[in-house]
Amino acid sequence: MDNDILSQGLTLMYVGMGTVFAFLTVLVIAMSIMSMLVRLLTTNKESTDATDEEVAAISAALTKHRRQ
Numbered sequence: 001m002d003n004d005i006l007s008q009g010l011t012l013m014y015v016g017m018g019t020v021f022a023f024l025t026v027l028v029i030a031m032s033i034m035s036m037l038v039r040l041l042t043t044n045k046e047s048t049d050a051t052d053e054e055v056a057a058i059s060a061a062l063t064k065h066r067r068q
Helices: 002-042 045-067
Strands: none
Touching: none
16 A cells, blocks of 8 residues: 555656656747747847947047047
C-alpha cells in the first residue's frame, strides 16, 4: 500500500513538473516572437532621421548658447 501511494506521488510530481516546464518553454518562445515583432514594427527609417535632426538642433542650440 505504501508503495502504491509513493508511486502515485512520484507520478503526480513528474506530471506537475512536466506541465510547468512545458508552460515556461511556450512562454519563452512566445515572448521571443513578440520581441522580434515589436522590434520589426518599431524600426523604421523616419525615426532615425528625426533623431539625427534633433541631435543637430540640440548641437546648434548649445553652440549658440556657449558663444553668448
